[in-house]
Structures are given as structure tokens and as C-alpha cells.
Amino acid sequence: xxxxxxxxxxSLARRAVDPSSPVWRMDGVLxxxxxxxxxxxxxxxxxxxxxxxxxxTGLVKKHLLNVAIGAALLSAAAMVDHRWLRIYAPIIxxxxxxxxxxxxxxxxxxxxxxxxxxxxGGGFAVQPSEFAKVGLVxxxxxxxxxxxxxxxRPRGLDVVFALLATGIAVGLVxxxxxxxxxxxxxxxxxxxxxxxGVRKRLVVLLALAALAAAxxxxxxxxxEPYQVQRFTAFLTPSTDPRGxxxxxxQALIAIGSGEIFGKGLFEGGQTTGRFVPEQxxxxxxxxxxxxxxxxxxxxxxxxLGVVLLRGVRIAQQCEDRxxxxxxxxxxxxxGFQTFVNIGMTVGMMPITGLPLPFVSYGGTATFANMMAxxxxxxxxxxxxxx
Numbered sequence: 001x002x003x004x005x006x007x008x009x010x011s012l013a014r015r016a017v018d019p020s021s022p023v024w025r026m027d028g029v030l031x032x033x034x035x036x037x038x039x040x041x042x043x044x045x046x047x048x049x050x051x052x053x054x055x056x057t058g059l060v061k062k063h064l065l066n067v068a069i070g071a072a073l074l075s076a077a078a079m080v081d082h083r084w085l086r087i088y089a090p091i092i093x094x095x096x097x098x099x100x101x102x103x104x105x106x107x108x109x110x111x112x113x114x115x116x117x118x119x120x121g122g123g124f125a126v127q128p129s130e131f132a133k134v135g136l137v138x139x140x141x142x143x144x145x146x147x148x149x150x151x152x153r154p155r156g157l158d159v160v161f162a163l164l165a166t167g168i169a170v171g172l173v174x175x176x177x178x179x180x181x182x183x184x185x186x187x188x189x190x191x192x193x194x195x196x197g198v199r200k201r202l203v204v205l206l207a208l209a210a211l212a213a214a215x216x217x218x219x220x221x222x223x224e225p226y227q228v229q230r231f232t233a234f235l236t237p238s239t240d241p242r243g244x245x246x247x248x249x250q251a252l253i254a255i256g257s258g259e260i261f262g263k264g265l266f267e268g269g270q271t272t273g274r275f276v277p278e279q280x281x282x283x284x285x286x287x288x289x290x291x292x293x294x295x296x297x298x299x300x301x302x303x304l305g306v307v308l309l310r311g312v313r314i315a316q317q318c319e320d321r322x323x324x325x326x327x328x329x330x331x332x333x334x335g336f337q338t339f340v341n342i343g344m345t346v347g348m349m350p351i352t353g354l355p356l357p358f359v360s361y362g363g364t365a366t367f368a369n370m371m372a373x374x375x376x377x378x379x380x381x382x383x384x385x386x
Contacts, residue, residue, distance in 0.1 A: 025381045026078060030310040033303045034074075034358055034373055038067050040300060041359035044287040047266050048280040049361075059280070059361070066363045070370030077374025081382060085375075086322045089135075089142040093165065096135030099128025100172040108176075114353070116176045129173050129181045130368040133333055134375075136188055139165055141325035144196035152197040159198060162189065163206075180352035184337055186210060191332030195315075195325055247283070250276045251345045255289030255297070262293030280361040282353055285345045300359065301342065307358075307373075308335050314380045323379040330372045 046060045085092070102108065102118060109119045117125045143162045144154040154162075166189040173182045193203055254270035257263070268290035270276060276283050289297045308331055315327035334357050341356040343349030355362050357369045 026377050027310055027314065027380045030307060030314075030373065030376065030380075033306040033310070034370075037300070037303050037307070037358035040288070040303075041284070041356075041361075042067065043265060044284050044291075044359065045280050045361045047268070047291060048271050048284065048287045050266065051272055051274065062363075063361050066366045070366045073367055074370040074374040074377070077371050078377035078381065080378055082323055082326060082375060082378045083320065083382070085138055085326075086142050086145065089138040093135040093139040096128065096132040097169065097172070099126075100132055100169065103128055104172065104175050114176050114178050116173075116178050116181075124363065127364040129176070129178055130364040132169050132173070133181075133184060133188060134368055134371055136166065136169055136185055137192070137326060137329045137333065137372075137375075140189060140192040140196075141322050141329060144192055144198075145322040145325055147197065147321070154196050154198065159193070159202070162192065178353070180340070180354040183340070183352065184333060184354070187336040188329055188333050192325060192329045195328040247277055247351060248344075248347055251283055251286045252347060254286040255346065258290040258293040258297075260294045262289075262291050262296055265291050267291060281355050282341070282351070282360065283345055284356055284360045285342050288359075289345075304334075304338050304357065308338070311376050314376050314383075318379055318383045320379075320383065323383060327376055327379050330376060334369070334372060 042060065042063060045063050049059045099118075103116060107118055108115050109117045109125065111117045111125065116127050116129055118128065119125045140162050143158045143165070146155070146158065147153055148155055166185060170182045170185050173185065190203065190207065193206070250270065254268065254276055257270060258268070263269070266272070268287065270290050271279060271287050276286050279287055285297070285300070288300050292299070311327055311331040311334070315324050315331065318324045318327060337354050337357055340349050340352055340354050341360075344351045344354075355365050358366075
């Protein structure tokens, strides 16, 4: 082989591992943690749906397709300079808002008691409220990124616009009604306000106002009957174990029966017998508890913890205020949803229908979660010195 050929091959090899390439500057730990959660989630979805009527394997294949599409969205989001998103944040928010409006028209469809979906055909459906989380994160970061000169606090008018944008999104989501997603949107806003440097006094007042609004909704009987039953089951699950407390009771039985090491994949009696409803989506953590045991459950929690910690690290290291707000608010979103999902399976939180990020079966939720990780990677790539 002549010298020219050798030099050409070396040049191509250097390009393949160019450290200045965005691919090589991603947060590898974050990617590995998300990939591990997706693998575990696929196994749990397979286990919880394999005993279904014909077409069960098709559900696993569909889940794998959703994960693959999510991975493509993650890659696309990571390649975008997050600073440009600050310019297009209002447009992205309005597009997601349009999806929420479309849902409450005849175009929307009702699934599992919630009019939150747009059916596309071929067994696929889109839940616009999941994308609304991404749109709200970007808009809030844009509004709160410009502080008053000489202070670290955003302008009062920007805070008003942020609250107005949240109120519109939450209102449309409550019309579906989807109380769980509405809670996530509120937490996203509270997180953005705290990270943005809003006075603590205002944050406390807003928190009290949110509690007062929740109390008013409860006492004015504005909730759907099934939502009231979910809160009743959370407060007193043992009073009606075969009725409103059935889900909570069976979830605890499934998790407890796994003990330390679990019964093994595909060996869970509660999972095989389908005693826990929605075990492949909202209650997928019960499958981990029964079949992988305490150690497997801790592994899932630890991996989710790694995702959150890497997100916090990215937010702390970012020198761009907009990037810090985006990263920190994304962590609030994923952290709250993780806490609520696992909490409702162990009786610590009411059942709200929120899936476990990167683990539960889902299409739009998977896409939104992967886009969130892509945005974290985009911030990490641009802020990491080369």
C-alpha cells in the first residue's frame, strides 16, 4: 500500500472520531442511562402484554418503533442550536396550543375516559398535551431569560405573560380532562419561576393560589367521577379493595410479592394474570417490582436518578440563562412525573395516569421525553468547551 493511501485512510479515521463533532460531545452517561431504561421498559412491556389476545407481540413491536422514532427525535433535537430555539419558542408554543385546541373539537377522540387524543389511523394516535410540555418549557425559558438590568430577576410583565401562557395551556388540558398533565404543566411553570429568580414571596403566593384552586375544584364537584374515585382510593384504599381501591391494592400486592430478587422475567403471577389494570403504561413499575424484585426496582429508580442528576449538571454548567432555564425546567418535568408515577404504585400518591418516563409503553409520551433529552444534549454540546 502506497504512502498516499495510508495517509488517506488515517484522514478518514480522524474524521470518523472527530472530537469537535456534536455526536462525540454528547453526554454519554445520560445517553446510556436513557438507553438502559428503554431496554428495561421494552422487557416489561413485553412481559405485561404477552398473555393478551392475538396481536400481543405487535404491541411490543409498536413500542420498539416508538422508541426508534423517539431516538430519531432525540438526535434531531440534539443537533439544533438551543439558542435559536429562543427565537422560535413562541411559534413552537402556538403550534402545540393548536394541537390542544384541535383535541376538544370533533377531531379529538376519547381513550380511557380522557378526550386527549387525535387518532391517525392504523392503530396510531397522538396526544398533543405531551408536546405542550415541550412548547411551554421553551416559551417560559424565553420569557424569563432576560432579567431586569442589575438584578437576576425577570421583568414583571414577562412573569405575567408566563402565567398567562400557562393558564391557557392548563385550561385547555383540563377541558379534556387530563388532571395529571395539568399538574405537570403547573410544576413546569413553578420550576421555571424558581430557576428564573422570581421572588420567593411570589412563588409562595402562586403555590397557595394553586392549592386554593385545587380545593375549589374539589368542593365544587368539577372533577369527573373516575377522578374523584382515584383520590378516594389514595386516601382510603383498604375501605373498598374490590372497587375504587382495587388498582392500588393490586399494585402493592404485585410489588410486595417480588421480594428482594423478584420472580423472574415472565414469571410474575400478578402480571401474567393481568390483575393490575394498565400494567404496561401507568403501572409498569409494578411489573419491575414483581419480576425483578427490590433490586430491579432500585435499579430503575437509580437510572432515572442518573438522568435527573445529569440534567441538573447540564443546567448548572450552562452559562447561557436561556439554556439553564430550559435544562432546569426539563428536570422538574421529568422528576415530578417520575415521583408521581412511582408514588402512585406504592400508595404515596393518587392515581393520575402519568406514565413512567422512558419505561412505560407510549407513543407521544415517548416522543416528548426523548425530545427533552435531546434538548439537554443540545445544551450540553454547545456549552461544553472544545
